[in-house]
Amino acid sequence: MPDVRPAPDRQLPPAPDGQLPAALERALRDYLAHLGVERGLSTHTVAAYRRDLGRYAGHLARAGRTRLDQVTEADVTDHVTVLRRGSDGAAALSPSSTARALAAVRGWHRFAQAEGLTAGDPAAQVSAPSSLRRLPHALSVDDVARLLDAAGTGDGPLPLRDRSLLELLYSTGGRISEVVGLDVDDVEGVVGAASTSSPGGGTVRLTGKGDKERVVPVGSFARTALEAYLVRARGPLAASGRGTPALFLNTRGARLSRQSAWAVLQGAAERAGLTQHVSPHTLRHSFATHLLAGGADVRVVQELLGHASVTTTQIYTMVTPDTLREVYAAAHPRALR
The missing domain is CATH 1.10.443.10 (Intergrase catalytic core)
Incomplete structure (x- = not known):
C-alpha cells in the first residue's frame, strides 16, 4: 500500500472498537501488529491502515460477516462501490483514495491467507477504479x-x-x-x-x-x-x-x-x-x-x-507523446526523416 496520508473528513468512519465481531477485530489487530512490528511501518502509516480497514471491517459486519473466511469477492466489490459513491452522509472518495483503501484490503486478505485464517483471497481479482496517473513534476x-x-x-x-x-x-x-x-x-x-x-x-x-x-x-x-x-x-x-x-x-x-x-x-x-x-x-x-x-x-x-x-x-x-515521437523518428529505420 502506498504511504499516502488519508484525507480526513472525506472517508467513511470506521466501526469503533468493540462493535466489530470478535474474530474480525482480532484478525485486524493481528495484521496491524504485523505492519508495525514485523514490517516496521511508521505509526502514521499504521493509523492510515487502521482507518481504511476499520471501515472495511465495519462494512463486512453490516453484511453479516463475522470472520474473514466468510468474505466473498462480492463483499469486497460492494465495499469499493460504497467508497466511490459515498454513504451515510460521507462524501465519495476519489479514485486514488479508493485505490489506496483497496490496497489495504488486499494486504489484509493476503496476510490472512498466509497465516492460514482463510483458504483463498477474495480481494485478489477486485480492480481498483481507474484514474489518470499524473507524471511527477520535474524541473529541466x-x-x-x-x-x-x-x-x-x-x-x-x-x-x-x-x-x-x-x-x-x-x-x-x-x-x-x-x-x-x-x-x-x-x-x-x-x-x-x-x-x-x-x-x-x-x-x-x-x-x-x-x-x-x-x-x-x-x-x-x-x-x-x-x-x-x-x-x-x-x-x-x-x-x-x-x-x-x-x-x-x-x-x-x-x-x-x-x-x-x-x-x-x-x-x-x-x-x-x-x-x-x-x-x-x-x-x-x-x-x-x-x-x-x-x-x-x-x-x-x-x-x-x-x-x-x-x-x-x-x-x-513514463514519457510524453512528444518524446515518443522524437525517439521513434530518431531510432526507427523506416521513420520519416
Missing part, C-alpha cells in the same frame, strides 16, 4: 542549475548552508525529512583528503520510511558545497547553540526544521525566476527523472530513492 536540468545557483549567494554561514542543503537534496534524491534529519556522522568522504581518497566520492546515510537506511553517493557539486559548509559555516552556527549532532543548523544552533528548509527552497526558486511550483519533492522527482533519462537502470534508481517496490519508481519512466 537547466532550471535545476538556475535554482542551485540562486540558493546561496554570498559567503556567510547561511548562504553556504542553503547552497549545500539544496545541492544535497538534488544530488541524493532524498526526502526533505531525510536530509534535515542527517547528522554529521551520516556524511562520509566529503571533507579534506577523504573527499578525494574515498572510492567514487562521498556518501550520506539516509534514514527513510520504516527507519530503513540506505547509503547514497554524493555528486561532486554537492560535495564541494557540503565541504564549504562544514569547514566554514557549521561551526559559527553551532556556536550559538548547546551542541547537536545535526548536520544542518538554524541560527540558534539547533537542527534545521522541514519548514525552514522549505523556506530556503522557495526563496531560491523566487530568486531564480522559476514560475512553476517548486517543492522539495520536485528536486526528488528531478533527480529520478534525470538519472533515468541519462540511462540509469530503474532498479538502481529504486535503491537510491529508497522505494520498497520498483513499481513505484517506474512512474518516472
Whole structure:
C-alpha cells in the first residue's frame, strides 16, 4: 500500500472498537501488529491502515460477516462501490483514495491467507477504479542549475548552508525529512583528503520510511558545497547553540526544521525566476527523472530513492507523446526523416 496520508473528513468512519465481531477485530489487530512490528511501518502509516480497514471491517459486519473466511469477492466489490459513491452522509472518495483503501484490503486478505485464517483471497481479482496517473513534476536540468545557483549567494554561514542543503537534496534524491534529519556522522568522504581518497566520492546515510537506511553517493557539486559548509559555516552556527549532532543548523544552533528548509527552497526558486511550483519533492522527482533519462537502470534508481517496490519508481519512466515521437523518428529505420 502506498504511504499516502488519508484525507480526513472525506472517508467513511470506521466501526469503533468493540462493535466489530470478535474474530474480525482480532484478525485486524493481528495484521496491524504485523505492519508495525514485523514490517516496521511508521505509526502514521499504521493509523492510515487502521482507518481504511476499520471501515472495511465495519462494512463486512453490516453484511453479516463475522470472520474473514466468510468474505466473498462480492463483499469486497460492494465495499469499493460504497467508497466511490459515498454513504451515510460521507462524501465519495476519489479514485486514488479508493485505490489506496483497496490496497489495504488486499494486504489484509493476503496476510490472512498466509497465516492460514482463510483458504483463498477474495480481494485478489477486485480492480481498483481507474484514474489518470499524473507524471511527477520535474524541473529541466537547466532550471535545476538556475535554482542551485540562486540558493546561496554570498559567503556567510547561511548562504553556504542553503547552497549545500539544496545541492544535497538534488544530488541524493532524498526526502526533505531525510536530509534535515542527517547528522554529521551520516556524511562520509566529503571533507579534506577523504573527499578525494574515498572510492567514487562521498556518501550520506539516509534514514527513510520504516527507519530503513540506505547509503547514497554524493555528486561532486554537492560535495564541494557540503565541504564549504562544514569547514566554514557549521561551526559559527553551532556556536550559538548547546551542541547537536545535526548536520544542518538554524541560527540558534539547533537542527534545521522541514519548514525552514522549505523556506530556503522557495526563496531560491523566487530568486531564480522559476514560475512553476517548486517543492522539495520536485528536486526528488528531478533527480529520478534525470538519472533515468541519462540511462540509469530503474532498479538502481529504486535503491537510491529508497522505494520498497520498483513499481513505484517506474512512474518516472513514463514519457510524453512528444518524446515518443522524437525517439521513434530518431531510432526507427523506416521513420520519416
